[in-house]
Amino acid sequence: MATDLPLVFEAPRRGKAPRHLADLDAAGRVAAVTELGLPKFRADQLARQYYARLNADPVEMTDLPAGVRDSIGQALFPELMSPVRHISCDDGSTRKTLWRLHDGTLLESVLMRYSDRTTLCVSSQAGCGMACPFCATGQGGLDRNLSTAEIVDQVRAAARAMRDGEVGEPGRLSNIVFMGMGEPLANYKRVIDAVRRITEPPPNGLGISQRSVTVSTVGLVPAIHRLAGEGLSVRLAVSLHTPDDELRDTLVPVNNRWPVSEVLEAARAYADTTGRRVSIEYALIRDINDQPWRADLLGKKLKAALGPLVHVNLIPLNPTPGSKWDASPKPVEREFVRRVNEQGVTCTVRDTRGQEIAAACGQLAAEER
Numbered sequence: 001m002a003t004d005l006p007l008v009f010e011a012p013r014r015g016k017a018p019r020h021l022a023d024l025d026a027a028g029r030v031a032a033v034t035e036l037g038l039p040k041f042r043a044d045q046l047a048r049q050y051y052a053r054l055n056a057d058p059v060e061m062t063d064l065p066a067g068v069r070d071s072i073g074q075a076l077f078p079e080l081m082s083p084v085r086h087i088s089c090d091d092g093s094t095r096k097t098l099w100r101l102h103d104g105t106l107l108e109s110v111l112m113r114y115s116d117r118t119t120l121c122v123s124s125q126a127g128c129g130m131a132c133p134f135c136a137t138g139q140g141g142l143d144r145n146l147s148t149a150e151i152v153d154q155v156r157a158a159a160r161a162m163r164d165g166e167v168g169e170p171g172r173l174s175n176i177v178f179m180g181m182g183e184p185l186a187n188y189k190r191v192i193d194a195v196r197r198i199t200e201p202p203p204n205g206l207g208i209s210q211r212s213v214t215v216s217t218v219g220l221v222p223a224i225h226r227l228a229g230e231g232l233s234v235r236l237a238v239s240l241h242t243p244d245d246e247l248r249d250t251l252v253p254v255n256n257r258w259p260v261s262e263v264l265e266a267a268r269a270y271a272d273t274t275g276r277r278v279s280i281e282y283a284l285i286r287d288i289n290d291q292p293w294r295a296d297l298l299g300k301k302l303k304a305a306l307g308p309l310v311h312v313n314l315i316p317l318n319p320t321p322g323s324k325w326d327a328s329p330k331p332v333e334r335e336f337v338r339r340v341n342e343q344g345v346t347c348t349v350r351d352t353r354g355q356e357i358a359a360a361c362g363q364l365a366a367e368e369r
């Protein structure tokens with residue numbers, strides 16, 4: 001009988017996440033507590049518990065009558081994800097968490113402490129459909145979109161871990177980057193809702209400044225334009241990786257749909273509307289995209305398209321298992337930076353955290369599979 005089989009024989013169910021408080025806006029919360037037959041003020045109480053006290057388990061919500069904690073738990077606080085493991089490195093200042101979602105889907109988030117800030121790298125999808133050949137997540141394809149609550153809860157859990165001193169001295173989570181698994185702009189509505197929940201002040205959200213949130217994209221042009229119209233002041237990062245269409249068609253396959261020129265135009269529109277500098281991500285890959293002429297071309301194109309409203313982040317390639325590609329040698333990297341700067345475009349090398357814990361996008365989940 002199937003019910004006698006050990007769990008391990010069950011194929012993972014890939015499904016939608018159950019509804020959670022963090023999926024709902026203020027009106028939705030009121031409707032949900034009313035549905036449960038509870039007075040309206042409970043909605044505000046639950047939001048305070050979740051966003052201000054960072055509690056996700058009704059057992060800890062001692063200001064609720066014991067009799068309703070169960071029904072509230074079932075209706076609004078299903079367990080969205082449980083940690084499979086935490087891995088730390090960089091003397092404990094980096095911690096990567098592998099989460100298992102309710103349907104068995106795996107995802108990762110990474111907490112990085114710096115002297116002046118603490119950044120959480122969050123996932124927006126389980127897997128990714130963009131198929132960039134150097135990225136571990138890209139190799140596995142897309143499992144599914146994350147729900148708003150599955151994104152927000154990664155942040156809540158990290159904010160709580162920081163508050164409680166689970167990752168070094170107690171501190172405050174200050175920055176969010178959508179640079180974990182997935183293409184955030186391919187899960188547009190849920191990501192935007194999550195950004196609102198993450199940035200609104202308690203009790204409606206976690207109170208992280210919009211300016212401290214970075215949304216990173218492969219360059220989905222219509223979605224970049226749409227993002228510019230949201231009235232948010234989040235930072236936009238564009239994963240360019242090369243200034244020419246010929247190579248970008250293979251490194252970032254979606255370039256076949258929206259070429260470099262259109263991506264840079266959209267980036268410009270974003271910068272003009274929001275007044276924020278756009279970050280250009282460039283994973284430097286030995287003998288693939290690290291030639292001096294590419295550095296010159298990158299500098300020229302960015303200068304022409306964005307003027308001073310751009311900054312280049314070079315990311316030394318973090319090789320994925322089995323890949324034939326590698327990071328560029330340091331002298332090549334330095335020359336690349338020098339040439340981009342020479343065109344009048346600022347360029348810095350991203351500090352590489354978490355190399356020894358397989359922190360490149362999606363590596364931990366790939367190993368677990």
Ligand code: SAH
Binds near residue numbers: 134178217218238
């Ligand atoms: N899909 C989004 C966000 C997730 S990836 C995007 O592509 O922007 C975050 C950044 O990490 C992207 O710039 C991505 O290209 C880069 N990246 C992925 N795999 C990498 C690797 N193995 N080494 C270095 N950078 C990598």
